[in-house]
Amino acid sequence: MKDYKKDFVLFFNTIKKLNIPKRAILLILSIMIMSNVLSLAFPLFFGNIINGIVSKSFYTIKMNLLYMFLCFVVSTVLDYKNQKMIIKLSYSVELNIKEELFNSILEMPYSRVYKIDKGRLVNNIESDSTIFSSILFDNMNLVVQTISMIISLIFMVYISPILTLVTIVTFPITFMIYIYSGRMIKSKEIEYTKMHDSFMSFLYESLSGLKSIKIFKVENKWNEMFRKNVMDINEKNIEKFNVQLVTQVIIGVVTFLINNLNIILAIYLIFNGRLSLGMMTAFNEYSDRFKGVLLLLSKLNSKIQQVSVSLRRVGEIVDSESIGKIENVNDKERYNKIEKIEIKNLSHTTQSSIEVFKDTNINFYKNNIYLIKGASGSGKTSLLNILSKLIDEYTGEILINGIELKCYSEENLRNKVSYVTQDHYMFSISIRENISLYRDVPLEDIENICKRLNLHELIINLPNQYDTVINDEGLNFSGGQIQRVCFARAIVSNPDVYLFDEITSAIDQKNIEDVLRIIEEISANAIVLLATHENFKFNVPIIECSVMNKRIETNELNLLQNV
Template sequence: MHSIHLIKPYFTQRRNLIFIGIVCLMIVDVLQLFIPRVVKWAVDDLTAGQVDMAGLGRYAAMIVGIAAAMTVLRFFWRRLLIGTSRVVEEGLRNRLFSHIQTLSAPFFDQRSTGDLMAHATNDINNVRMAVGMGMVALTDAMFLGSAAIGFMAYIDLRLTIAALLPMPVIVVVTRVVGRKMHRLYTRVQATFSDMTEMVRESFAGIRTVKAYNREQTELARMQDVSNAYITENLKLVRITGSFFPLMVFFTNLSLTIVVFYGGRLAIFERITAGDFVAFISYLNMLMWPMMAMGWLTNLIQRGSASLDRINSILSTEPEIRDAADARPLSRVRGEIGFEQVNFSYPQASAPAVENIELKVPAGDTLGIIGPQGSGKTTLLYLLTRRYDVSVGGIRIDGHDIRTLKLGDLRGQIAHVPQEPYLFSGTIAENITFGRSVDHDRLVEAARRASLYETICEFPKGFETPVGEKGVVLSGGQKQRIVLARALLRDAPVLLLDDPIGQVDTRTAADIISVIRELAREKTVIIASHRIPAVSFADRIIVLDSGRITESGTHGELMEHNGYYARAELLQRYE
């Protein structure tokens, strides 16, 4: 378990509570061991005819008293030991979630959401079980097992040695099976991640599935993934399914030896009838520690495999992070410069942008036009350091953005993405995005995004739930909510990725009017394939295959009669 360091701090922090819990558990085990002694005394007295009803009542009261004490102590050890596992679960899940949020875009390009969900649910649960019930099973296997053997030896040492003859076989089997379990649990968890992602993807796209009448196709995909998961589990069951019966077999083999050999000792009165009954009771108690060894192996291997999977994510360093000497950044003027910028996506055959040399004065508006795949969105990603440039550099107010604190840099930029994303909450919650703002500011942001009148048409206004990913809203409404979110932030730099791509002509005109007003007070960069979105910009560049092929104002580009002029002519008559 090379990933055990992930949970060590929780044991250190709660070591006193864990110690108390284990002591309570051990006391319960000791009290449990005294019950067969009481039974022995009662049987011996009955055999000798030396006990009356009052005596039997005393023995019964002793057993009830021991059971009552065990009940109270069981509450405390469960509260402390199982409670510790819940603390580990909470801390590990929060740490995993927090770390995933720090990881860079390339990580999420390669990992599926379903895989991450499986880590945060099933893997965390396996670790919790290994910690909580693992401590219980380990304590019982060691303490209760040793104590039971001690009481058995006290009755008769030779009978104890005979009863323990199958034990070495159990140790060898546990060691061999444990390694196989670890490998198989790792593969089971991997297939569970695949299944989780397939289900998530299918349900998220359920409207598309229904629109194309592909329910049976999705069901077939689900059956394939589910069968793979079942296949891996059956491979595991072949191991665990033989392991536990073997444990029971060797335990019953010990019982057979005791009945045969111990019965002879009782017949020849080398041990009393009470000793014989007590010895069998102790042997039955020993069955649980022996089975606990198997259960513990199961829990540890499952938890270890899951902990290794979690560690693989927690040990992943974000590709984009603050430099060791990163400088803080206060409010900027908004001057932006691209200096011979080149960038290629991983495994891409050609650069996404190439030799971009560009300066945007503070307070100016830059328009970016070009066909799909020309690199418009990539330039915006590079400016916010969603990805880092491969060659060259980007400056804001003369500072290389890679030398600045990442949080400070992004705090100066409001970004309206091409694909608006809404969370399952109300309209107000999606606009404020966790910020505490007064209602007047909220209304003003909605008005500037040409959204306020639309919101007023909903029965609940700003408190209208938007559903998963804004399912109850149109594409244009979602686009304007995201625009209002950016306007509410009031950052000195505003990036707009196709801001009118999903709205009608009238709403587009309203949004463009808002952007033109913002252009007087912010540095605005607009990427779009629609000419009206950028025609008013101080400077417009045309991208083609990641290179700047045209640059100038609207009038200059129209005179140039290149891509821009042709696009304007085509869109004019659409």
């Protein structure tokens, strides 16, 4: 029972978290209740019409038909208005939750995002988030239906207390059945969501690696894997559906037996003059409404079991602590240029449990280019990830102007440190926006750097020049062009530290020379770390650092310190 209590608490706590206008909720609830109360009068009017037919009272028939018509008109208008309000509010709620989820993912430390299955993140935003809006309106409907059930019960007791007692017996039986089935459905739901997450990751990887799939001619194998994933997911859905189906059959049998017992009792009461035919008809209508709400309440447990899976998954994202938001850097240091980076006794183990650094010590100074070299997997990229604060799982100290890296907020650090990773990515936005990434960068600065990188002529010949949207008009840049755009993105804001990871792997020799000359220029007032396997020829002295044996060794002969 503890699990059920936790699920119910989670269910209602989620409602409290929703930022929804209370007036809109109250208005919708009020209209729903009014409409429901009006509809509850129909069985009574209909029962009176039957009694009027039996007694041949045309006045009774006429007046009750008029009452039914008036109630129908008012109820229909209220339902129409209410549905429009519900649709508008549900879209608003869903948008707010998706926005909160997406923002939470963006604010989450990269080291944590990296560990989460990408398919799960997509499901969190697209599928799990819709649970919030469905919960809200399910609960609103539940409140209205509960009121309807109470009113129906009052009418039932008024018509026949004995028949009412027999009807109520249905509730504890159906409730216990749904408790048991809810537990089974929850376990199936957990398995289903995990499988669906894996499937979404498979689709993401397949589209990202489509070129490799075609090059190595493994389309058939990928089709087989796709089919197996879909079949496994469908099979798990069928298992869940079968549990629900068996539950419905059992509930149907119980309800059938209770209904037949009610009919026998009703016939007995009519024969003994204690119940009229019209009131029997009215009782059956109220009884159906009453049992329908009881069924809804019984199903609530099963629904919560399914919903709780999504709520927990969403909560893990929204409630996660975002590392790096609290800054412990004083105002003076916050705006000072970075002159020196000190690494003291740095140790770091990757997610694959590979120790790449152990008690490493090295200093990086302003006005220098550091060529970071080493074998694949030696730790070059890990070093840049740590210095950019994408990874914060390390021991030792990293001091920026004497202040620990972890004390800097990500916002402050991003203004001072620019990082071009091996993953050269362009978004489906304009070229200008791809370079500025919505920072306050004048178009003139963007044009100047693009001229230096031999991109300007290409761009101005496009339909909308710098406002041309990537991939929107079938526009695809080459690998080398994308690398140069990403390079322009990094240097256009003039940060204090530049971190470059294999930034010339797809660039031709002529353009490499242009990139190197720009790196020489920016190093005159910054710290530049360039991880590469290439033997570049610079026109200025450089400092070559070798990453090997969990250490970083520096060629002291080339060291220039301008501090």
